[in-house]
Amino acid sequence: MADKKSNVYPVIIAGGSGSRLWPLSRELTPKQLIALVGEETLLQQTIDRSYLISKNTPLVVTNSRIHGQVDKTKLKEKVEFLLEPEPKNTAPAIALAVKWVNKKNPDGIVVILSADHHIDNKRFLPFMEEAVVSASTTEKIVLMGIKPSRPETGYGYIKMGGKINNSTYEIDRFAEKPEKKVAEEYLSSGNYLWNAGIFIAKAKVLKTEIESKLPDVAKVFNDDDIEKVFSNIVPVSIDQGLLEKTKNIAVVKTDADWNDLGSWGSVYDVSELDHDRNHIEGNATTENTSGCLLLERGNRRIATVGLKDIVVIDTEDVTLICDRNQTQDVKKIVEKVKAEPNNKECIEHKTMHRPWGRYTILDEGDGFKVKFIHVNPGGKLSLQSHSHRSEHWVVVKGAARITIGEELKDLKPNESIYVPVETKHRLENIGKTELTIVEVATGDYIEEDDIKRYDDIYARA
Amino acid sequence: MADKKSNVYPVIIAGGSGSRLWPLSRELTPKQLIALVGEETLLQQTIDRSYLISKNTPLVVTNSRIHGQVDKTKLKEKVEFLLEPEPKNTAPAIALAVKWVNKKNPDGIVVILSADHHIDNKRFLPFMEEAVVSASTTEKIVLMGIKPSRPETGYGYIKMGGKINNSTYEIDRFAEKPEKKVAEEYLSSGNYLWNAGIFIAKAKVLKTEIESKLPDVAKVFNDDDIEKVFSNIVPVSIDQGLLEKTKNIAVVKTDADWNDLGSWGSVYDVSELDHDRNHIEGNATTENTSGCLLLERGNRRIATVGLKDIVVIDTEDVTLICDRNQTQDVKKIVEKVKAEPNNKECIEHKTMHRPWGRYTILDEGDGFKVKFIHVNPGGKLSLQSHSHRSEHWVVVKGAARITIGEELKDLKPNESIYVPVETKHRLENIGKTELTIVEVATGDYIEEDDIKRYDDIYARA
Numbered sequence: 001m002a003d004k005k006s007n008v009y010p011v012i013i014a015g016g017s018g019s020r021l022w023p024l025s026r027e028l029t030p031k032q033l034i035a036l037v038g039e040e041t042l043l044q045q046t047i048d049r050s051y052l053i054s055k056n057t058p059l060v061v062t063n064s065r066i067h068g069q070v071d072k073t074k075l076k077e078k079v080e081f082l083l084e085p086e087p088k089n090t091a092p093a094i095a096l097a098v099k100w101v102n103k104k105n106p107d108g109i110v111v112i113l114s115a116d117h118h119i120d121n122k123r124f125l126p127f128m129e130e131a132v133v134s135a136s137t138t139e140k141i142v143l144m145g146i147k148p149s150r151p152e153t154g155y156g157y158i159k160m161g162g163k164i165n166n167s168t169y170e171i172d173r174f175a176e177k178p179e180k181k182v183a184e185e186y187l188s189s190g191n192y193l194w195n196a197g198i199f200i201a202k203a204k205v206l207k208t209e210i211e212s213k214l215p216d217v218a219k220v221f222n223d224d225d226i227e228k229v230f231s232n233i234v235p236v237s238i239d240q241g242l243l244e245k246t247k248n249i250a251v252v253k254t255d256a257d258w259n260d261l262g263s264w265g266s267v268y269d270v271s272e273l274d275h276d277r278n279h280i281e282g283n284a285t286t287e288n289t290s291g292c293l294l295l296e297r298g299n300r301r302i303a304t305v306g307l308k309d310i311v312v313i314d315t316e317d318v319t320l321i322c323d324r325n326q327t328q329d330v331k332k333i334v335e336k337v338k339a340e341p342n343n344k345e346c347i348e349h350k351t352m353h354r355p356w357g358r359y360t361i362l363d364e365g366d367g368f369k370v371k372f373i374h375v376n377p378g379g380k381l382s383l384q385s386h387s388h389r390s391e392h393w394v395v396v397k398g399a400a401r402i403t404i405g406e407e408l409k410d411l412k413p414n415e416s417i418y419v420p421v422e423t424k425h426r427l428e429n430i431g432k433t434e435l436t437i438v439e440v441a442t443g444d445y446i447e448e449d450d451i452k453r454y455d456d457i458y459a460r461a
Numbered sequence: 462m463a464d465k466k467s468n469v470y471p472v473i474i475a476g477g478s479g480s481r482l483w484p485l486s487r488e489l490t491p492k493q494l495i496a497l498v499g500e501e502t503l504l505q506q507t508i509d510r511s512y513l514i515s516k517n518t519p520l521v522v523t524n525s526r527i528h529g530q531v532d533k534t535k536l537k538e539k540v541e542f543l544l545e546p547e548p549k550n551t552a553p554a555i556a557l558a559v560k561w562v563n564k565k566n567p568d569g570i571v572v573i574l575s576a577d578h579h580i581d582n583k584r585f586l587p588f589m590e591e592a593v594v595s596a597s598t599t600e601k602i603v604l605m606g607i608k609p610s611r612p613e614t615g616y617g618y619i620k621m622g623g624k625i626n627n628s629t630y631e632i633d634r635f636a637e638k639p640e641k642k643v644a645e646e647y648l649s650s651g652n653y654l655w656n657a658g659i660f661i662a663k664a665k666v667l668k669t670e671i672e673s674k675l676p677d678v679a680k681v682f683n684d685d686d687i688e689k690v691f692s693n694i695v696p697v698s699i700d701q702g703l704l705e706k707t708k709n710i711a712v713v714k715t716d717a718d719w720n721d722l723g724s725w726g727s728v729y730d731v732s733e734l735d736h737d738r739n740h741i742e743g744n745a746t747t748e749n750t751s752g753c754l755l756l757e758r759g760n761r762r763i764a765t766v767g768l769k770d771i772v773v774i775d776t777e778d779v780t781l782i783c784d785r786n787q788t789q790d791v792k793k794i795v796e797k798v799k800a801e802p803n804n805k806e807c808i809e810h811k812t813m814h815r816p817w818g819r820y821t822i823l824d825e826g827d828g829f830k831v832k833f834i835h836v837n838p839g840g841k842l843s844l845q846s847h848s849h850r851s852e853h854w855v856v857v858k859g860a861a862r863i864t865i866g867e868e869l870k871d872l873k874p875n876e877s878i879y880v881p882v883e884t885k886h887r888l889e890n891i892g893k894t895e896l897t898i899v900e901v902a903t904g905d906y907i908e909e910d911d912i913k914r915y916d917d918i919y920a921r922a
Contacts, residue, residue: 333764
C-alpha cells in the first residue's frame with residue numbers, strides 16, 4: 001500500500017458523549033478523550049492508527065466544547081481539527097470532512113475512523129488495506145465488518161451478500177441491534193458481521209452520494225457559511241441517512257478483535273488482567289478481590305474487601321460501584337443525576353482543559369471558589385475581566401507574568417496579587433516549566449460564564 | 462433511683478482507635494468521635510446515656526491526641542475531660558477516674574461506660590439501675606452482661622453463677638472470644654452472657670481492688686505526678702488486670718439490644734433500613750441495590766448499580782468497598798496501608814479539629830499546601846510562627862482579626878494578608894458567625910509540626 005498512502009486521507013469522527021462510561025466520561029469529556037485501555041486516550045490511539053494507514057495529517061472532526069478539552073500538549077503527532085458549528089450527528093460531520101478532502105484532492109480516498117473504539121491494529125490493518133484498494137479501484141463505499149465472536153445485542157449488524165474478492169463482500173442488508181435470540185441466529189448463520197462504523201471511499205464518491213441522498217447536508221459543499229447550513233440540518237447519522245440507502249457499497253470481513261467500549265463491562269473485556277482476573281489502575285488496596293475493574297483517577301485511594309466481578313470507577317467528585325454484568329445500566333444512574341438541580345457531575349470534571357493548560361476546582365461554597373490553575377510553558381490566558389468576582393492569585397510553582405489594568409508584573413513562587421472585580425487582567429507563563437497558581441475567587445456570582453474577553457491568542461475573544 | 466443519683470458518677474472511657482471502622486475511623490478520629498448510628502457521635506450518645514443515669518457531670522477519660530479532635534461546640538451537655546498522659550490500656554485510665562471520684566466523694570458510685578457501643582437505652586437502663594443498687598448496697602463490682610442472641614465469636618463472655626437477686630448473679634468465670642462451636646454451646650446453655658465492658662462500683666471499692674491487684678497502677682492515687690507514674694506502667698486492661706482476678710464481683714443480666722460496633726457489618730446490623738434493606742447516608746444514587754450500607758461523608762457522590770450486601774464508606778481521601786459479610790477483614794487493609802511510606806490515611810482525616818475550630822486540607826504538593834480554616838465565633842488560634850513556611854490568607858466568610866508582628870488588622874471577606882516565614886502571627890474570629898479563610902502555605906517544609914507557640918488561650922503554648 002506504500003505507493004497509495006499519499007492519496008489516503010484519514011478522518012477521525014470525535015463527537016458523541018458516551019454516558020455509559022460515566023463518571024470517567026462526561027458531556028465535556030467524552031470517551032475519546034479518556035485513557036480507557038492503556039495510557040493513551042482513545043483519540044490518541046485513533047491518531048496512531050491513522051498514521052499506520054497514511055502519512056497524511058489526519059483530520060479530527062469534533063465540536064468546540066469537546067475541542068476545548070483536548071490536551072494538545074499531549075498529542076504526539078500532527079493533527080488538523082475541524083469544528084462542527086453544532087452537533088448534528090455523524091452525516092453532517094462527515095460531509096464537512098469530505099468537503100475538506102475534496103479541496104485537497106478529489107481523487108483522494110477518505111478513511112472514516114471512529115475515535116472511541118478499541119481495535120487490535122495488527123490484525124485489523126491488512127483488512128483495512130484491502131478496503132482501501134477496493135475503494136480506490138471501484139466507485140463503492142467500503143465498510144469494515146467484524147466477524148462476531150458472541151451473540152452481542154449491543155451492536156448493529158451487516159448481512160453479507162456474494163463474495164466480490166478476497167475478504168470483500170456485497171452487502172445484503174443492515175440489521176438493527178438484535179434481541180438475544182436473533183443475535184444467536186446471526187452468530188450461527190455465519191452471514192452476519194458487526195458494523196464497526198469504519199468505512200472508506202473516494203472523496204468524490206462520498207460527495208456524490210451525499211448530494212443524492214442528503215441534499216440538506218450537501219449544502220455544506222457549496223456554501224461556506226456552514227453555521228447557517230448546519231442550523232437548517234435535521235440531525236442524521238451517516239448509517240441511516242446514506243449507508244443503508246445506497247447500492248454502491250461493500251464490506252470487508254475481518255476477524256480482528258474489535259470492541260466499541262460501550263460499557264465498563266466492555267472495557268474490562270479488553271483490559272489486561274492480573275492473576276486474580278482484576279484490572280487495577282491508580283491507588284488501590286485490595287483484599288480477597290477478583291474479577292474486578294478498579295480505576296482510581298481522583299487522586300485518592302480505593303480499598304476493596306471481598307469483591308467479586310465489581311467495577312469501581314473513582315473520580316475527584318464521583319465514585320461509581322457497579323456489578324460488572326450490569327454496566328449497561330450506568331446510563332440509568334446518569335439519567336437520575338441529570339434530573340437533579342445540580343447536575344454538573346454529568347457535564348464536567350473538577351479538572352477542565354483549556355488551550356493554555358488546565359484548572360481544577362478544589363472547593364466552592366456560597367460566594368467563593370478555590371482553584372488550581374496550571375499554565376503550560378508559553379501558555380497565555382485571554383485578557384479578560386469579570387463583572388461579579390474578584391480573584392486572589394498565589395503563585396506556588398513556576399514564573400508568572402500578570403497584566404493588571406495597564407500594569408505588568410512578574411511573580412515567582414510565594415508571591416501573590418489581587419485582581420479586583422471589573423479589572424482587565426491576564427495570566428501568562430513566562431517560564432520553561434508549568435506555572436501553578438492557587439486562585440481564590442470571591443463574589444456574588446462565580447461561574448465560568450462571567451467573563452469578558454478583550455484579546456486571546458487562541459481566538460476565543 | 463432519683464434519690465441515689467446525687468452520688469452516682471458516670472465515667473466515660475474514650476481511648477482506643479478502632480481500625481475496623483476505617484476509613485471513617487482514623488487513629489486521631491476513633492469511632493467514639495464519629496456518628497455511626499444516628500446523627501450524633503457515639504461519645505455524645507454515651508454522654509446522653511450518662512445523664513439518664515445521673516445528674517452529675519460525666520468525666521470523659523481520653524488522651525490528648527483524641528481530645529484535640531472532640532468538637533466541643535457540638536457537645537450538648539457539660540462534660541469534664543481528664544487526659545491520660547499516654548495510652549496504657551483501660552486499667553490506668555479507670556484508676557485516674559477513680560481517684561477523681563474519690564476526691565469528690567469516697568462513697569460515690571462509679572459507673573464505667575464505654576464510649577463506643579450501641580445500646581438500646583430504654584431497655585437497658587432499668588438493669589443499670591439494678592446494678593447501681595447492687596453496687597451501693599454491697600462491696601462488689603457489678604458488671605453488665607448481655608443475654609446473647611447469636612453465637613457471636615467476636616465478644617468475650619461471662620459465665621453466670623448462682624442468682625443473688627432479681628437479675629443479679631454471681632460470676633462463675635470469664636471466657637475469651639470463643640470459636641464458633643463453643644459460642645453455639647454458650648448460646649444454647651443459657652448460662653453465658655456477653656461482657657458489655659460496663660461496670661459499677663463504689664469508688665473506694667475500686668480503689669482498694671486496684672491497690673490489691675495492680676500496685677503499679679495504684680500509684681496514681683498517691684502521686685500527683687501522673688506522667689511519671691504512667692511512664693512506669695505496663696499497659697493492662699481492667700478485665701485482665703482486675704475484673705477476672707477479683708472475687709468481689711457480680712453481673713446483672715439484661716436482654717437489651719447491645720452492639721460493640723466492632724465492624725461495618727455490626728454497624729449495618731443496628732442501622733435503620735429502607736425497603737431494599739439499604740442504609741444510605743449522604744449523596745448516593747442507586748440502581749438495583751439492596752442489603753447495602755452506603756455512607757458518603759466526603760462531600761462527593763457515590764453511585765451504585767447492581768450491588769447486593771456491600772458496604773461503601775466514602776471519605777474525602779479514601780473509599781472503602783467491602784462485602785458486608787467480610788467487614789472483619791477491613792483491618793487487613795489498614796495493616797497494608799499502614800505499611801506504606803505515606804500512611805496518613807490511617808492516622809488522620811483531611812479535616813482535623815482544633816479547640817478553635819477545624820481545618821481541611823484541600824490539596825498539597827511539592828512545597829505548598831492549600832487549606833480551608835474555619836474558626837468558631839470567639840475562637841482564637843495561638844500566637845505562633847513557622848520556620849519553614851509563609852502563609853497567604855484570603856478571608857471568604859466572617860470577620861477576622863489578624864496579628865502580624867506588632868500590628869493588628871481586621872479583615873473582611875475578599876481581603877487578604879501575607880504572613881512571612883518566621884513572623885509571629887495570630888488569627889481570631891471577632892464576628893458572630895463562623896470565619897472561613899483559605900490558606901496557601903508555601904515553603905520547603907509544610908507539616909503541622911513546624912510551629913512555635915508563644916501564647917494560647919487553650920494552654921497549648
